[in-house]
Amino acid sequence: MISNLSKPELLAPAGNLVSALTAFDAGADAVYGGLKKFNARERTENFSSDEMAKLITYAHSNGKKVYVTFNTLIKESEIISAAEMLSELVALKPDAVIIQDIGVLHLIREYFPSLVVHASTQMGIHNSEGVKLAASMGIKRVILERQVTLDEIRQIKAVSPIEIELFIHGALCCSLSGKCLFSSFHGGFSGNRGKCKQPCRYNYFSGPNEGYYFSTRDLCSLELIPEMKKVGITSLKIEGRLRKQDYVKNVVSAYRLMLDAVPERENSTLEEAMDLLGLSYGREFFTGFTSDKSFSDLVRPDSSGVSGSLCGRVANVAEGGFSVLLSRKLHLGDRIRIQSKSGKKGTALTITEMTVSGRNITEGRSGETCFITTRDREVLPDGFVYKIGESIDEMTGRISRLPLAMKRKIDFKVAVSAKGFNIDVKDGSSNLKWNKAIELAKAQKHPLGEEKIKSEFSAASSEILAPGEINAEVDGEYFIPLSVLKDVRREFWKWAEENVSKDKSAELAKSQLDKFFLFYGALKGSTSPREKTTAENINPTALASLPTNNIPETEIHSFVVNPARDVPFSSSDEIILPHFCPEGKLSELRKQIIDAYGKGARRFRLTSIFQLGLLKEFKDLKLSSSYPLPVCNSLAVCELRRLGFSKVQAWPELEEREIEVMIAKSAATVEIFRYGRLPLMMTRAEIPATGELRDSRGNRLNLKKDPATGMTCLYSDFVICIPEIKDASDFFDFTNASPGEKNTSYFNSKSVWE
Structure with a gap:
């Protein structure tokens, strides 16, 4: 440990x-x-x-x-x-x-x-x-x-x-990390791609009330x-x-x-x-x-979650800028954001010019109405003005002097005798030797000492090498003119630049990259038979409204792990394991898995990598991955295949074309989420609202809390309904959706996942 x-x-x-x-x-x-x-x-x-x-x-x-x-x-x-x-x-x-x-x-x-x-x-x-x-x-x-x-x-x-x-x-984030589809579902810009639009900071309506319920x-x-x-x-x-x-x-x-x-x-x-x-x-x-x-x-529903200090409110928007009634000081060079009540992303800018009654000022005080000059920036009428930073030093000169690469340090030992200099250089696992023959006379006074040698040879003139640990020894008392010693030092460092091995990490990386290209070019898709999986107890005939042109060879029925189940599991039954299990609940989940295995369960659907540790003692398992365990590319498939998975579920944010090219190179069966409601966010936080929510555009959302786990999930009113993809297995999730719902969405499958 x-x-x-x-x-x-x-x-x-x-x-x-x-x-x-x-x-x-x-x-x-x-x-x-x-x-x-x-x-x-x-x-x-x-x-x-x-x-x-x-x-x-x-x-x-x-x-x-x-x-x-x-x-x-x-x-x-x-x-x-x-x-x-x-x-x-x-x-x-x-x-x-x-x-x-x-x-x-x-x-x-x-x-x-x-x-x-x-x-x-x-x-x-x-x-x-x-x-x-x-x-x-x-x-x-x-x-x-x-x-x-x-x-x-x-x-x-x-x-x-x-x-x-x-x-x-x-x-x-209000959501558990890596498990948020909120931004992506409402515009395609994903937090999992570094482009979150922060819809959790927006204002929402719950019945007659409103608030920033996820801020x-x-x-x-x-x-x-x-x-x-x-x-x-x-x-x-x-x-x-x-x-x-x-x-x-x-x-x-x-x-x-x-x-x-x-x-x-x-x-x-x-x-x-x-x-x-x-x-x-x-x-x-x-x-x-x-x-x-x-x-x-964690959540403050009465606060928009805008970072910064509230300094005033926009009083008027005019050509070239806007007026703000200040409730707190502002200075030239301050950075501000003008934010709407809805909480949606506002305009940020640095104050470069500020006037009161046409007079230029460097500081605006509380109670004053100041005009702030802007250039081609949208400013919201009645927007709130927040100070988000102060004037800063750009460090231009300091940054310009930063070296691009660090010199490589070398350790060496300088031995001086009457016949000259012998230097041993440590070069990785090998040693290099350099000699300089000079007849050295006995010193009458001021003999060459070890400290002088170290001091002189530490003055490297090399562009790529620097002295590391220097050792020196002199087997007698010798005299050498300082100018000659400097010449010896310069000659040594010139030799070192030419003979000490260069840093080969870039060459090695290029070689490894070429090996990867060969491997990747040879990757071929799996030829395993297609499967159709339905989540929760449901009559398979209910799928009639979801056409599947190519009849799958295997139909599987998935169930959330349930210790109360008494009947044995068939070969087509699959256990869905919970994606989140606090440390204190691990032993309980382990017991449930043991119980299910004892009743014949051999198929397990994993939603997080931690679950592999709970299954390692069991044999003859068929493992599938499922949301929110992300699989976005064939290399992720390679890794899960190495860990024992036979089927993986493509990440639901992927567009159709990306799924197709992933399937063409995937070493395991790839499944797509064909139908159902995925949680847009999942959180342990207490959300100060329940049931149906609406955003400013009228989109409907639904909050559900699982009393067993304490986890709150946010769902869209839309059901994800994805067309069939060639060579992909299908997953239909009826845990939060009914068959044949009309309010459906392609999610990102027909657009581009940003």
């Missing part, structure tokens, strides 16, 4: 180089950020390859770490470009890559094994069985699901074979830092890659204070740290899931 750490790593967000450097200056031990594609915050600036190289070089030169986010789901058509980007990352040498897609995990482990893998919170790992399974798959650190309690964290950490990372500050408070776990130290959490993570450096500076500084505080100073330090957080602009704070009761405190 990983031993407890007295002081966890402080991990900060980096949406760009300025934020990253700010975080390090404020005391962060590590930062995380993404390249321009395949990361869960595509709406921020992100890094080019050169910018990421500069960041990693700077971090490693200063004893810091950089983790690269590669944490979105990858479509089949993107596999090649994803592999090429991973090949580039091998050469950049980040400290780890954060992933969500198990296909990406398969790709890294098999072809780019030098990359260390961390499991994103988007993987939804929330119990010890999930952590253990992740470790067996080659993952070195798990970023836990946010909606786990402090007691559950303690239990998981106590048995974890790998590092555990937690989010401790920042914006929270969460911001996480702030400052007061829990002493407990996190005791538990032995490896890394504490701050959310905020969309935030600017003023926010990063204040939040990182606050948590640095608490992490460094000695026990007798923790209370007074907490006050000082909270004052620092007060300088950032966020929502009302939520301490965290300290217990089950905390789930009732």
Whole structure:
């Protein structure tokens, strides 16, 4: 087991180089950020390859770490470009890559094994069985699901074979991580692709009432830092890659204070740290899931969830700008957002010009009506004006001086004798020798000493090499003119540049990429017979309204695991396992599986990877995957096939064309979700509404709470109804839909999943 750490790593967000450097200056031990594609915050600036190289070089030169986010789901058509980007990352040498897609995990482990893998919170790992399974798959650190309690964290950490990372500050999703279709269903922009439109921040209507029923408070776990130290959490993570450096500076500084505080100073330090957080602009704070009761405190239905400090309201919109009646000070350089009451995304801008009665000002005061100049920006009449940040230093000069790559350090030993210099250089697993013949005279005074040799040879003039550990020995007292010693040093470093082996990581990565291309080009689809599966007890004749042109060879009936079932299972019966099982319920679920197996159950439908750990002792099983276990590409299929799955369900957000090309390369039977209502979000949070909801456009939604699990699910009024796809098996879900409903949707199958 990983031993407890007295002081966890402080991990900060980096949406760009300025934020990253700010975080390090404020005391962060590590930062995380993404390249321009395949990361869960595509709406921020992100890094080019050169910018990421500069960041990693700077971090490693200063004893810091950089983790690269590669944490979105990858479509089949993107596999090649994803592999090429991973090949580039091998050469950049980040400290780890954060992933969500198990296909990406398969790709890294098999072809780019030098990359260390961390499991994103988007993987939804929330119990010890999930952590253990992740470790067996080659993952070195798990970023836990946010909606786990402090007691559950303690239990998981106590048995974890790998590092555990937690989010401790920042914006929270109402949904369980990686299990939200809300944004995607209402416009195609998916949180699983880094493009969430945040419909959870909108206003909704429940009967005669209205509110922001899914808008969460911001996480702030400052007061829990002493407990996190005791538990032995490896890394504490701050959310905020969309935030600017003023926010990063204040939040990182606050948590640095608490992490460094000695026990007798923790209370007074907490006050000082909270004052620092007060300088950032966020929502009302939520301490965290300290217990089950905390789930009732997460959502604030009376608050839109707009981050920032309310400073006024738009009084008038005119050509070139708008007037705002201020309730709080604003300054030139401040960043503001103009937000509507509906909670939908507003207009953000930086104040570059501000006037009162035609007079230019640098500060607007409470009670004044100021005119703020805008350029081609839409401003909502009667909008609310929030301050979201202050003027910032862009660090242009500092960034321009950052080196693109770090020099390679070499260790060597300099031996001096009367006949000259002999230098032994350690080059990986081999040793190189360099000699310089010079007749050295006996010194009358000031003999050449070991410290002088070390000092002189440490002055490397190389562009690619730097001195590491230098040892020196002199077998007598010799004199050498300083100019000659410098010539010897320059000659040595020139030789070293030509003879010390170059960093071959890029060449190796290219070779591995070529091997992957050969493998991927040879992948062929499965020829297994098609199957039709229906969920819940229902007469198969009810499917008459859902035409299937090609009659499947096998019909399967799925049931949610139920300990009360008395009758034996037939060969066509399948058990659906719950996607979420808190740590304290694992033993109960294990008993239910044992009971079902004893009654003849051999087919199991897995909805999360943790369930594999509960099934490992049983033989002769037929395993299928199902939502919300994501399978978006043939490499994810390869990984699940390796783990024993014979059938996988394509991720429901995928468009039809992507499913077709995935099927053509999938080593297992691919099933599609043909009919039913999938939960748009699932949460442990207490939602302050029940039953039917409506949004501002009249779309109807439905909230359902499972009293057995305490989980609340949000469903659309629309039923997903997907046309048949050639060579795919079918899944019909009647747990939340009736056959033949008229209000149907293709979801993304006929459009593009963004």
